[in-house]
Amino acid sequence: MAKIIDGKAFAARVREQVAAHVARLKEENGLVPGLAVVLVGEDPASQVYVGAKGKQTVEVGMNSYEHKLSADTDEATLLSLIDKLNNDPAVHGILVQLPLPGHLDSDLVINSINPAKDVDGFHISNVGLLGTGQKAMVPCTPLGCLMMLRDHHGSLSGMNAVVVGRSNIVGKPMAQLLLGDSCTVTIAHSRTKDLTAVCRGADILVAAVGRPEMITGDMVKPGATVIDVGINRIERDGKTKLVGDVDFASASAVAGAITPVPGGVGPMTIACLLANTLTAACRANGLAEPKGLTA
Ligand SMILES: NC(=O)C1=CN([C@@H]2O[C@H](COP(=O)(O)OP(=O)(O)OC[C@H]3O[C@@H](n4cnc5c(N)ncnc54)[C@H](OP(=O)(O)O)[C@@H]3O)[C@@H](O)[C@H]2O)C=CC1
Ligand SMILES: Nc1nc(=O)c2c([nH]1)NC[C@@H]1CN(c3ccc(C(=O)N[C@@H](CCC(=O)O)C(=O)O)cc3)C=[N+]21
Secondary structure, three states: OOEEOOHHHHHHHHHHHHHHHHHHHHHHHOOOOEEEEEEEOOOHHHHHHHHHHHHHHHHOOOEEEEEEEOOOOOHHHHHHHHHHHHOOOOOOEEEEOOOOOOOOOHHHHHOOOOHHHEOOOOOHHHHHHHHOOOOOOOOHHHHHHHHHHHHHHOOOOOOEEEEEOOOOOOHHHHHHHHHHOOOEEEEEOOOOOOHHHHHHOOOEEEEOOOOOOOEOHHHOOOOOEEEEOOOEEEEEOOEEEEEOOEOHHHHHOOOOEEOOOOOOHHHHHHHHHHHHHHHHHHHHOOOOOOOOOOO
16 A cells, blocks of 8 residues: 655645745845736636635735636736736736636736746746756646655656656646656657556656546556646546546555545645745845745
């Protein structure tokens, strides 16, 4: 039976570190980091995340600004809000909740955020900085996964890592971070041939597929570390249940360590968002950055 990596407890420790640094900034520099979250439309799952982010932002002593726009908001209105936030000195981080309604061009919207305030790390400048090993804002979900992996293994150098999924928000930046830590990285996707064989070569297996319980125990190398990024709501036995992209029962019987869903990657994502907001506030003011909270 695998060791369960407790993302919820880890995230609570990250938030404590963030809160301690925020308290120091306030006392020594009179600075309070601020995070603006923009939500377009009424997607219920998104509203839950936005609510959780706002609550935790305030709990660590930072200011939270929520902007809820109707689903039919036009591009010009959204861009003008982002322009206002870009120029607001009280706002150090801006997050535009994805996915956006179909009539909005999400690349255009994301790339209109000031890269220094892009706490999601999705702006092309941050993608380029990460890809070239320069100081960037790093996407929260992959950063949270990296923190848990470093904590569990110490060094990741030379390990075989397989990332299943090649999205811009999870798969690709995850692969970059693992490469940065000197893993031998394979990115698998829907066209990959013999996914089972590819996954079985992994010392570190990251699942970011969006398919409930797709990664089963037979795809896991004995003793491997499995990171389950998936968040899927399914109906089972007449109840709504949250499950990952990994079949926890069969995978945990083979793996050496595994993250659960819920209580794994999800809480770390929000903790890293707070850490990124703190980092952005420090950089904007030429102050020392928090240690251990960046890639
Ligand atoms: N915990 C958290 O904080 C977060 C969780 N998530 C969750 O992570 C999961 C992935 O999210 P995201 O990256 O945005 O998803 P996307 O839908 O953008 O990407 C999914 C990727 O999985 C690949 N894929 C789909 N089906 C298969 C298959 N049968 N075999 C192999 N690869 C396949 C796709 O391949 P192709 O490119 O070929 O289509 C694609 O690259 C979701 O469950 C999402 O809810 C996302 C963000 C944050
Ligand atoms: N610009 C942008 N940045 C994001 O980071 C972003 C986004 N858009 N859109 C949606 C996805 C999804 N996401 C999650 C964050 C936390 C949990 C989380 O905390 N989940 C809890 C469970 C919560 C529940 O019960 O629903 C857990 O896994 O334990 C899940 C998912 C961030 N995302």
